[in-house]
Amino acid sequence: MIQVVHEITKVREIVEQWRQDGYTVGLVPTMGFLHAGHKSLIDRAVSDNDRVVVSVFVNPIQFGPNEDLARYPRDLEADTRLCQDSGAHLIFNPAPEEMYADGFCSFVDMIGPTSELCGKSRPGHFRGVCTVVNKLFNIVRPDRAYFGQKDAQQLAVIHRMVTDLNIPVEIVPCPIIRENDGLALSSRNTYLSTEERQAALVLSKAIRLGQQLVADGQRNAHKVVEVMKRYIEAEPLAKIDYVEAVDFRSIQKIDTIRHEVLFAMAVYIGKTRLIDNFIVNIDE
Ligand code: AMP
Numbered sequence: 001m002i003q004v005v006h007e008i009t010k011v012r013e014i015v016e017q018w019r020q021d022g023y024t025v026g027l028v029p030t031m032g033f034l035h036a037g038h039k040s041l042i043d044r045a046v047s048d049n050d051r052v053v054v055s056v057f058v059n060p061i062q063f064g065p066n067e068d069l070a071r072y073p074r075d076l077e078a079d080t081r082l083c084q085d086s087g088a089h090l091i092f093n094p095a096p097e098e099m100y101a102d103g104f105c106s107f108v109d110m111i112g113p114t115s116e117l118c119g120k121s122r123p124g125h126f127r128g129v130c131t132v133v134n135k136l137f138n139i140v141r142p143d144r145a146y147f148g149q150k151d152a153q154q155l156a157v158i159h160r161m162v163t164d165l166n167i168p169v170e171i172v173p174c175p176i177i178r179e180n181d182g183l184a185l186s187s188r189n190t191y192l193s194t195e196e197r198q199a200a201l202v203l204s205k206a207i208r209l210g211q212q213l214v215a216d217g218q219r220n221a222h223k224v225v226e227v228m229k230r231y232i233e234a235e236p237l238a239k240i241d242y243v244e245a246v247d248f249r250s251i252q253k254i255d256t257i258r259h260e261v262l263f264a265m266a267v268y269i270g271k272t273r274l275i276d277n278f279i280v281n282i283d284e
Contacts, residue, residue: 002084004076004091008099008139011092015053015140023050027142027169029133032056032093033073034082037177037185041146044174046087053140054083055092057099061107062128073190092140099135107131113160113251117153117264118275121241129154130161137167144170150177150184152262152277156251176276178204184276191272199237200269203276206231206243210263214280219257221245232267241266241273248279258282 005011018025026049028041034056045052056079063069076093083091108130113119119126137145147155159171177185182204183197192200206228213224222245229243246253248260257280264277 002080002088002091004080004093006093006095006098008094011053011090011139014090015051018051019141024143025049025140026052027136027140027145028052028054028088029136029145029147030054030056031058031072031187032079033075033187033190034079035177035185035187037148037150039082039086040177041148041174042083042086042088044172045144045146048144048172051090052088053090053092053142054079054088055136055140057092057094057132059099059128059132060096061100061131062125064122064124067122068188068191073187092136099132108134108161108165110157110161110164113153113157113249116246116251116253117242117244118266119153119251121266126154126157130157133158134161134165134167137169142169144172146172146174148174148176149277149279150186151275152248152264152279153251156248156262159249182208184274186274188272188274192269196237196269196272199235200272200274202232202235202238202269203265203267203274206265207263207276207278211278211280214257214282219282221254221257221261224257224263228263228265232265237269239268241268243267258284 026045028045030038058072107127109127114126155173162171183200209231210224210228218224225243225245232238232240243265246262248262260281262279266275
């Protein structure tokens with residue numbers, strides 16, 4: 001039976017015992033309302049490690065004042081079933097006050113890879129992400145931690161943080177899981193009306209368009225971005241936050257497509273902000 005634990009000291013105790021028993025530990029950090037995208041990370045963690053912790057925590061400090069913290073979807077019962085069925089061993093579900101006790105004032109911040117894309121449109125977001133992931137690493141001390149390429153900038157930021165701060169954990173990237181029609185799975189998809197759900201397909205369709213241009217030999221990043229933008233702008237319910245091409249490691253803008261390039265977008269469908277991306281690796 002999977003354990004659901006709310007206290008930091010209790011998680012520490014359990015994981016410490018596992019370590020003494022010689023087990024390897026995988027961590028899958030999530031904000032809950034789990035879907036097949038999260039499940040793919042948990043499945044991978046279960047196959048790589050003896051014991052798997054899934055954290056379910058809607059982290060208040062990574063949300064801006066006008067974002068969806070209060071209405072972010074939650075369903076711990078369904079999450080517990082999904083984790084149990086996937087073979088995870090422990091859910092860590094702390095209350096915000098457990099993670100951010102009175103007087104909390106230490107943060108992990110980053111310059112560089114957080115200056116573009118979501119870092120630009122969500123000031124303070126990555127400070128919140130880096131801080132909570134650091135705390136989770138210190139609480140669980142996992143051998144490996146699993147992150148989806150769905151949040152590609154987050155993945156690059158976590159890689160950088162682990163390298164820069166010498167955190168002894170292996171970061172395992174996992175591919176984007178999509179619905180049959182192409183929409184990338186996201187807990188926020190539940191916000192979409194039927195009409196918006198249909199309109200949301202512009203993101204994955206724009207991605208396929210961009211991928212095709214690169215496959216056909218286009219190496220001018222601006223031209224690819226321009227075509228993707230024009231395609232999205234033709235959808236009346238869509239409003240672009242950004243569509244950009246950046247170097248995948250540094251998350252800095254590029255002109256020419258070479259090495260690992262991340263094409264990333266954030267698009268409002270009605271009031272719902274969705275993100276999607278693709279990465280190309282051109283060595284010629
Ligand atoms: P979240 O609960 O949205 O914070 O996501 C938790 C983890 O699941 C992050 O590492 C995400 O990148 C990953 N994730 C979310 N959606 C997907 C998806 N559709 N495919 C793969 N990974 C995903």
